Amino acid sequence: MHRIWKSFRALYFATLLMLIGSGLLSTYLGLRLAADKVDGLWVGALMAANYFGLVIGGKLGHRLIARVGHIRAYVACAGVVTAAVLGHGLTSLLPAWLVMRMLVGLGMMCQYMVIESWLTEQADASQRGQVFAGYMVASYLGLVMGQLVLVLHPGLGPELLMLVAMCFALCLVPVAVTRKIHPAPLHPAPLEPRFFIKRVPQSMTTVLVSGLVIGSFYGLAPLYATSQGMPTNQVGLFMGSCILAGLLVQWPLGWLSDRHDRAVLIRSTAALLALAALPLAIMPQAPLEVLFPVGFLVCLLQFSLYPLAVAFSNDHIEADRRVSLTAMLLITFGVGASVGPLLTGALMKLLGPNMLYAFVCFCAAVLVLRVRPDAVTGLHRVDEAPLHHVPTPDNMTSSPLVAALDPRVDEKSIHDQMQSGDAQPSGDASTTETGERPQAK
Template identity: 80%
Template sequence: MRQIWKSFRALYFASLMMLIGSGLLSTYLALRLAADNVDSLWVGALMAANYFGLVLGGKIGHRLIARVGHIRAYATCAGIVGAAVLGHGLVDWLSAWIVLRVIVGLGMMCQYMVIESWLNEQADANQRGLVFSGYMIASYLGLVLGQLILVMHPELGLELLMLVALCFALCLVPVAMTRRIHPAPLHPAPMEPRFFIKRVPQSLSTVLGAGLIVGSFYGLAPLYASQQGLTTEQVGLFMGSCIFAGLVVQWPLGWLSDRYDRALLIRCFALSLAVAALPLAIMSQVPLEVLFIVGFLCSLVQFCLYPLAVAFSNDHVEGDRRVSLTAMLLVTYGIGASIGPLLAGVVMKLFGSQMLYAFFSLCALVLVWRIRPKAVTNLHQVDDAPLHHVAMPDSMSSSPLVAALDPRVDEQVVQDQMQTTPTETELEPEPETDAETVAQRSSAEDGPPEPLDPDEHPHDLSRARP
């Protein structure tokens, strides 16, 4: 592990500085608007604009990198993001802030793509899991440190915006000074949305729900904490502890995910989130101790949904489609994260700040209703499922290239799939999660189907081949 840190410390440092700046900027803008008594709808719109920019950046970033190369693209985007951050201090017009947030999100996605393509090309196949773990640690640590800066500097002046711009300037240095081989050109992977909607609908539902919840959390939790009477320092500690919960839970989550039914785990975690969020959803004023404890517990659960959905979907998709699957999952997450802050901002404006956690509870209950472990037919389960769980970022701080870092994906298969467009996407795949459709099709072709054994769990891990 020490050798990996030494080999990739420059890219890890770049990721750390980027996430410090990004985490600090999101919380700063929410607190700044709260101090100016701006509607929560505007706060949600700013976070939605950021995620919308990240989704756009996945497409535009490929073209920019292909045209000017990785280092020039990274330097260009770092400069643009830094200028957009400082633009928040020059203009007080909220509509202009939304445009600036789109620019920040778009530029950061391009930066993520450059870093991840570099990690992918320089990492050995048998070390990708450790390489990606280091990348994830740097990302989460950056988000936490970004919140803790507010503890050390609680004044919401222009100094914080200058500090964010400083972080994006520093993240440029290790990439610009690198002596490593320039990464190979990128080849965009087709998403095939119709195929994945039919193949892994429950996973996509979970990813969409996770986007609604986590996007609203990053955008509106600082506003909620501020309206609960917390000072700027306390808001920083609250956000830092919640994000730290997302890092802490990844390792026990991996242990559970590799040993138990992942669909059942998703349903259990969604139900746990619905119950855990109720105290904060019901109480208009919450004691400080209760707020920190319940907020930490809710974060432990909410940050489990996306990684479980990713692992569950990979269990039912062939290796040569996993890059496309990751692109589809991230776009679905981005759509949810763009819509969530807007919806939550509206209900907070109409019914009070506690409606943020009521929104979390409602989204979690919808997932409890939508996820049905007994409906999983395993028609397309891969031979070695359940695949080894790999902890993944819970936010859009990763591009579709992140699938190539997954040690479960063979490097040559990924490269071949990214360089060729599948010709069989027009075929109708067998749905992975609709038992009734399978039974009806069997009845039409072969006569009455044999009755299913009600005692057989259709996703029993003991049936999976080692």
């Protein structure tokens, strides 16, 4: 692991700086609007705009990198993101903030794609899992450190925006001075949405619900914590502990995922999530001794849904389609994360801040009803399934290229998928993850 860290330390450090800035910016904007007595609908809209930018950035990033190259694309997007961050301090017009938040998401997605394509090309096939783990640790550590900045500096002045801009400016340095060979040009993998909706419907539903929940959490948890009477430094601790839960759960989750039925795990996790979030959903005001442990437990569970869905879907998709599958899952996640903050923000405005966790309970209950382990017949289960579980970061910290770091994906299939962006779907798409054929109309 030391040799891997030494080989990729520049890219890991760039990722760390990016996520410190991104994590701090998300929480800062929520707290700033809460201090200005802006309702939760606008706070949710800002997070929705960020995820919308991430989704469209996944498409535009390929074109930009193909046109100007990896380093130029990274530098250009870092410049746009830095300017957009500073723009929040120049105006208080919320529609302008929406545009700038979308630009931050779009630019960061392109930056993710540059870093991940570099990691993919430079990592040996035998090391991809360890390289991926290092990237995930750098990502989550950056998000946690971004929250801890608020503990050390609880003020909500423009100096925090300057610190965010400084992180995005400094993340240019390790990429700009790297001596590593430039990656090959990128080619987008085909999405084939109809095929995946029919083949892995329960996984797609789980990913969509995960996006609804996690998007709402990142956008509105700071507002919820403020409504509970927490000062800024305690909000930073609350957010940091919740995000840390997402990192800590990955390794025990992987152990369980490789040994037990993944459909059962998804349904059980959803049921436990509904129960865990229920106390905060029914309590308008929660004491700190309840809020911190329950919030930590809720995040342990909600950050487990996406990795389980990724592993479950990979068990039912052939190797040559797994790059496309990951791109489709991340887009589905992004759509959910764009809609979730808007719905939750409206509910919080109408019925109170505890609606954040009521929404989590509702989403978890939908999964309990929708995911049916007994319906999985294994008709399309791949020969080597169950595939080894890989801890997967959420869409805050990854791009569609993250599939290429997955050791379950064959290197030849990565190359074939990236070269066949206009490939047509093949095979029988009339069957589903459950092994059931749709009824004839």
